[in-house]
Amino acid sequence: MRINAFSDVSLRVLILxxxxxxxxxxxxxxxxxxxxxxxxxHVTKIVARLRELDLIEVTRGRSGGVRISPAGRQVTVGxxxxxxxxxxDVADCETPxxxxxxxxxxxxxxxxxxxxSAFYSELDDVVVASLAHQPRLxxxxxxxxxxxxxxx
Ligand code: SF4
Numbered sequence: 001m002r003i004n005a006f007s008d009v010s011l012r013v014l015i016l017x018x019x020x021x022x023x024x025x026x027x028x029x030x031x032x033x034x035x036x037x038x039x040x041x042h043v044t045k046i047v048a049r050l051r052e053l054d055l056i057e058v059t060r061g062r063s064g065g066v067r068i069s070p071a072g073r074q075v076t077v078g079x080x081x082x083x084x085x086x087x088x089d090v091a092d093c094e095t096p097x098x099x100x101x102x103x104x105x106x107x108x109x110x111x112x113x114x115x116x117s118a119f120y121s122e123l124d125d126v127v128v129a130s131l132a133h134q135p136r137l138x139x140x141x142x143x144x145x146x147x148x149x150x151x152x
Contacts, residue, residue: 007084010046012036017068019132026065078124
């Protein structure tokens with residue numbers, strides 16, 4: 001399985017913010033953009049979505065910015081992926097002419113669905129904040145996967 005770009009960068013942002021000592025540090029979206037290797041306008045969309053979900057807190061003003069929230073400190077990778085992944089099936093099961101001709105009685109489709117559930121279940125035990133390694137994040141921009149993202 002491959003996670004989508006929105007999920008990937010959202011996780012980067014949460015990991016980065018969780019690495020701030022005590023969650024007290026406030027970062028601007030511009031600084032986040034640099035640290036997660038993602039264009040600013042994509043980061044602003046992600047920040048807005050994470051705020052809607054109460055995973056981060058945003059303060060305005062000269063010393064304002066973004067910090068992780070208590071809920072963001074407890075959220076799991078599985079929850080984030082389930083929330084942001086729009087596809088429900090692993091395979092499209094479609095051809096240019098319509099449904100896959102093997103659709104009736106196909107066992108692979110069910111097996112892929114079970115594998116997908118197992119993938120998320122494994123990540124339901126992984127707290128995003130536990131993935132933050134402060135010394136490395138403090139000095140090095142993140143390089144998780146591809147930096148260029150087409151945000152849906
Ligand atoms: S073989 Fe099965 S899983 Fe693959 S596309 Fe056809 S119906 Fe879907």
